[in-house]
Amino acid sequence: MSVTAAEVAARLGLSQSTVSRALAGSDLVSAATRARVRDAARAMGYRPNAAGRSLQAGRHFSIGIVVPDLAGGYGAGVAKRVLQAATARGEQLLVADSGGTGEGELAAFDTLASQADGVLFLAPRAPEAMLRDAVAGFRPIVVVGRSLPGLDCVLAEEGPALDAALDHLVALGHTTIGYQGGPTESPSEAMRCAGVRAYGDAHPDIALVRLDTEGLSAEVGAAAASEVV
Structure with missing residues (x-):
């Protein structure tokens, strides 16, 4: 049977709300208490309930990335770096391979948009009008390797x-x-x-x-x- 946040709180003599905030990395809890809670939770075998965490916070704690080809060194390399950054923030990374086509990019986005809090496009090839229509109303969006006015873009010189x-x-x-x-x-x-x-x-x-x-x-x-x- 899985260990609950309430049990971690009882072990430490803290309120459940304090433990929940500490496990979420909230600045409302001191760094020392956050570390103490994390250590106790790890020792007790506590595993966060992803669905409950998402429901309570109103977000997925996931980032999506659409790459043209995971078999290519560039796409895999960027995805790995994003994964490292996401993990450091307590987020998951959801990766979709578009197959290097505009249609694949839009299909991948449709899948990720319902599961991620933000989506990163790596060198997208979809026509600008189609891409804008697809992401309309969804933020944040970051585009790497292409300039699209009105969207956050990362470009190499x-x-x-x-x-x-x-x-x-x-x-x-x-x-x-x-x-x-x-x-x-x-x-x-x-x-x-x-x-x-x-x-x-x-x-x-x-x-x-x-x-x-x-x-x-x-x-x-x-x-x-x-x-x-």
């Missing part, structure tokens, strides 16, 4: 990063440089391609070669790289 990498290769004496990008339908890839073209325009003596690929695996990358070796 693609131009400066590409310039630094290409400058390094040029400094090594290379005059023909291959560029292997991601899926052409990805908004972040469009930004990178624009950066490569801008560099080529500014350095007409450097030949930049686009290496087309049919996937994102290491094997596919190695095969593409062999074209210019």
